[in-house]
Amino acid sequence: MIPLPSCRSPDPPAIARTSRAMARTLRRAVCGAGLVALSSAYAWADGGTILPPSSVIASTVPTNGDLNPYGIAFVPSGVPAWSTLKPGDVVVSNFNNSANLQGTGTTIVKLSPDNSPTVFFQGQNLGLTTALAVLRNGFVLVGNVPTTDGQHVVPPGSLLVINPQGSLVTQLVSAALLDGPWDMTVIDRGQRVTAFVSNVLNGTVARIDLMFDNSGGVTMLQSSRIIASGYTFRTDPSALVVGPTGLAYDANNDILYVASTGDNAVFAIRNAASTNGNAGAGRLIYFDKKHLHGPLALALAPNGHLVTANGDAVNPDPQQPSEIVEFTVDGQFVAQMQVDIVPGAAFGLAFGLGSQRQPQFAAVNDNTNSATVWTLRPNGNNQQ
DSSP: OOOOOOOOOSOHHHHHHHHHHTHHHHHHSSBOOSHHHHOTTOBOTTSOBSSOSOEEEEEOOOTTOOEEEEEEEEOOTTOOTTSSSOTTOEEEEEEEOTTOOBTOOOEEEEOOTTSOOEEEEEOSSOOEEEEEEEOTTSOEEEEEOOBSSSSSBOSSOEEEEEOTTSOEEEEEOOTTTOSSEEEEEEEEOSSEEEEEEEETTTTEEEEEEEEEOTTSOEEEOTTOEEEEOOOOOEEETTTEEESEEEEEEETTTTEEEEEETTTTEEEEEETTTTOOSOOTTOEEEEOOTTTOSSEEEEEEOTTSOEEEEEOSSSSOOTTSTTEEEEEOTTSOEEEEEESOSSTTOEEEEEEEEOTTSOEEEEEEETTTTEEEEEEOOBGGGGOO
16 A cells, blocks of 8 residues: 555645544534545544545556547446445546557556556547546546547547446537536436536536436436536647536535636636527536636535545646645635646546445646545544
């Protein structure tokens, strides 16, 4: 097991004060699972860290040499026993090929702490994005935004449906609803699944309603629609494309949070699962030039806060590269930690449960082509 990497902040005393102020909130959470919990450098007043130094770093490079890990996801409980993936496994989608050309990665891999990752799926002529989800029925959804040469996107892309044994079932294609599927979050109801998908090529967010039948087929329902639009999108010489990326869904309040990279901001879409309309960009909840530097992936932490990865393609700060940032749904900054000293290394991230049902947090590092999985302390161990 590799030790937990150091977590840096430009203002440690402020983070320490924030940590103490959060103590009561985190104790009431399922686990103290914000970034304050991940930063072993910061302690409670009694000098004890929130998180024990328990983490694993694993390579994301499969045998074909694919690079640039984007999406990362935990395998949920309930997957069939005959599925290749087991509850608590962590999977990663690769965006680049072995020549490091963007939009040419074709693999989804299962992390293995002591060995090279295991290939779960490998396709052809793909560019697998941050849009990655494993469903309780064992199927995997992943976005595809391919290029011909690492520089020119072939629109509109697609959403791949992969069965529990790693075989492609179908590619969902819709120029109106899936125009550069860049990131995703899902509502998993078993046979019926709702996938919220951000479209990097036209600045929209779609709600894709899917129905799985008993024979393993899948249908995109007519209720699928665009529910948000108007986010900044463009091509970029280094990032390839910039547009709406991270999505996090609050099921208790039916709110979808959207990290819009080009706008350097996070928005909220109300009634996301039920609306028949287009909310535009929604309500701005977080705009912070000091701490946001092109937010990419987005996740809702067990403590109710939001966590995003800065991609550094927008509003870069040489003093704060590759930061993961935690903030409240009311737009208050909480903490940040650094993935790498090189800009652009932070991308996909996820919260989930490990194989022993322990709460965990995972994040990729595009610079080292690896992923780190932290095991979080359960609630009872956070008491002073």
